[in-house]
Amino acid sequence: MASKGEAILEVKDMCKNFGVTVALNHVNFVLKTGEVRGLIGENGSGKSTVSSIASGMQKATSGEMLYLGKPWAPASALEAQQNGICMIVQEAGTIAGIPVADNIFLGHEKLFAKGPFVNHSKMVKAAQELLDSLGIEIDASVRTERLDLQQCKLVEIAKAMYWQPKILVVDETTTALSQTGRNLLYKLMRKMADEGGSVMFISHDLDEMMEHCDAVTVLRDGNIIGSLDKEEFDGNKMKEMMVGREVSGNYYRNDNDSYEDEITLKAHCITTRKDLLCFNLELHKGEVLGIGGLSECGMHTVGKALFGYEKILDGKVTVGAKQTVVKNPETAIANGIAYTSKDRDHESLGLAGSIRDNIASTGYYFNRIFGPIISFGKEKKFVQNQIDTLELKCASQYHSVNTLSGGNKQKVVFGKWIGSEADVLILDCPTRGIDIGVKASMYQLIYKMKKQGKSIILISEELPELIGMSDRILIMKDGKIVHEAMRSENPTEHDLINYMI
Template sequence: MSENKFYLRMEGISKAFPGVQALKDVNFYVARGEIHALVGENGAGKTTLMKILTGALSMDSGSVSLKGSHVEINTPTDAQQLGISMIHQELSLIPNLTVGQNIYLGREPRWKISAFIDWNRLYTDSQELLSQLDVDVDARAEVGSLSIAQQQMVEVAKAISLNADLIAMDEPTSSLTDRETEVLFDTMRSFKKRGISIIFISHRLEEVFEISDWVTVLRDGSLIGSEPIKDLDEERVVQMMVGRELGEMYPKGDVQRRGVILEVNNLHDGRELSGVSLELYSGEILGVAGLAGAGRTALAETIFGVRPAITGDIELDGSPVKINSPGEAIRLGMGLVPEDRKQQGLFLNRAIRENIVISALGKLSRFSFINFSKADKLAREFAVKLDIRTPSLRQLVRNLSGGNQQKVVIARWLTLNPRVLILDEPTRGIDVGTKVEIHALMNQLAEGGVGVLMVSSDLPEVLGVSDRILVMREGKVVSEFSREHATQDNIMHAATGGKVNSDK
């Protein structure tokens, strides 16, 4: 095999952060026109490797070559000039600029004679890019007004507009719907035909197997293997990732449901919800499925007081309650793990420990002194339960890997011992091993009598975890299925408005 077969060669890459060896002597080779999946558990080093490739981080040792020649990539501009672009795991768009401004930031098209920005061209070109991607977003809209999925697609449009030969996509699909993912995959396939290489990071192995030609697995910063997809199956990849056999993906105990703990009647938020009613029982996991825009997040947020309800009643344990803010919801014994954990959940410049216990602090302080040893114990307990990978709980959350940051938010809500726990996309961006842990924790909570309401776009998860499933469409609950009768087909059917046989 000739050395130049590879478009990209990264060799002997090492990188240490205080207390963590994030990459240990990693070799990574990508061929031209190949879709190359990079997989591994949360904290395995995937993002670090891509940041080194794209000049966002420097390496301690190692070398990089492109098309057979050694290259020095010290800044993101170096990478761009070499035809390498990256779609970041944490969205890096500027919320108060428009979509078009974000796409062409720093390289705005200009009038030939004057140096003024050609706004018309900027917006026409961006709109064209978006429509190529089948994204229904106005290029003149402010990015801050878009959903996370839409923002993700804007990132994709931006990467494409850079005309790169190599695109690193760090979990581009984690907040996309199936339909949006398919559109992205079509785009990736057409890139491939044009000889563009793509590095694809995802925790969804079905996707990895659908789209990739080659898979490289990292574990704890080391290269575990790199093989063509045709020589692998999911089980083997999981084994390489976690280094052990994994238990049942959806452990499900025999939980007895008790009385109704939360009742919602005819809830409207004046925008996305048009009359939602539901009952959540103590001891059950109620799954809420539906397409993006069906109102699932609106439902979670309206119940929890994040958005005001226009009309509708909520009863908790049989008593009517008014929930006008998340603070009130928390006082009533409710918790919400939000979908957009990065924006709504974390204090990035605070320690992991503080982030975990911050909501529980009220319970841990007496005479307004914080009981630090209790706080420490609590933080440690949940860090272990959720397998948060870090050298120290004093580490800033900013320095955690994406998936580990998510675990911190989940841990925080669990410390509150809520009676009703709402989880919006609880395992998005979470690795397979921890997914199992989170599902097990949800079961434990239900066994302990908590009512768990889980919104998820991951159908196998909805089917595997829920005792009962509601399907939402256009701001309403349109179907209900028992665990026994729910299938991927009848849920999708209900979600898209086809005819289905539901239990009701």
């Protein structure tokens, strides 16, 4: 390994094109040993692209890389792993249907093979020892589909750390983690740097970047804008470099507008298989109802239960003046309820489809000619209207969703439901993994929908977001509401945290 402070990875004149879209434009970049270097920029700026090329997940169109002073062009992520570069990807990096241990050692089963047979017990034991050593409380023998998004991310962290990487790439991982999980990751990152390794840390949380990085490099539209050392860190300066203009101040609501007495959605003493026991909730017309707490508090289950996605064992959820019972997602959608999941890749998007396929999926009733016949022209206009409204960056409606940045994926999710004209929107971590510019537009959209009389449930692990956007905040702990705060009371983060822990 190179001496501390020396270049471990050099990117020279790198370009990457996806058809007519330029993702990287002659990028030059140096990562040094012993540092945690942040990569920041708006969605689509090229952060994940350059790091995924270094990690062997895709090829550059042109340019070159040097790793430990030698030419570097990995043929696959497995080759990169074996040579000391591991990446924790932004979205799902585990495979359902197989145990945790199999995910950790995927592609390296021969480590536990004797002849043609794999000693699975030995694999599970090794995986469990690894998880325990990292302080991750997960059973290595359990099948991955039984884990939630945070637990899957912790498995990915363990998978990366097994190889004792020289370079660890962390791509928007903290947005899927509770504070406990984040602290574990921060500790691992700092330990790596202190021991002479290097970390490339991608995040949209500037406070997080300034606290945990030694330096940051800013990208915009596929170009390197510049780099800042720790002593030069300044939030407003970083924002200006990211978006190309001065960005300062608060982008949350600054009003105290009220909401109506009419109840649009109600949970009547609902009990679910996990988390919720006789849980009650009322949502009003024109209200932004915030729900917060620690990741394990049950708030994510609330969102799924209200949409009919989580089975209700007792009690009921009703919607509208007629108090129609929400039995499943089909009933919910038919009665004007929309739901965006925290785990957008698995539960909100069809990644194999195009932007058009995804947005048009909620437009059936709007785009028919007669009976079940869909108008091609109406559908095209329906989709394009959402693309234009949300300023979605894409080559066309037929652009594959799987290739979009996190922020543009989230715009597609919003586009589906805005087009459907839903009256009740359940938004679970709607700004997870998106940049400040997209966040600001999302917040404006939420406020606009409130003014239109729509009812919104905002589930979030970010207290500033809840305080800044909600009319009323419910804090949950152990599946119960333990505190209610009104916007007019001007609650602080400190006030709310006291009820969460």
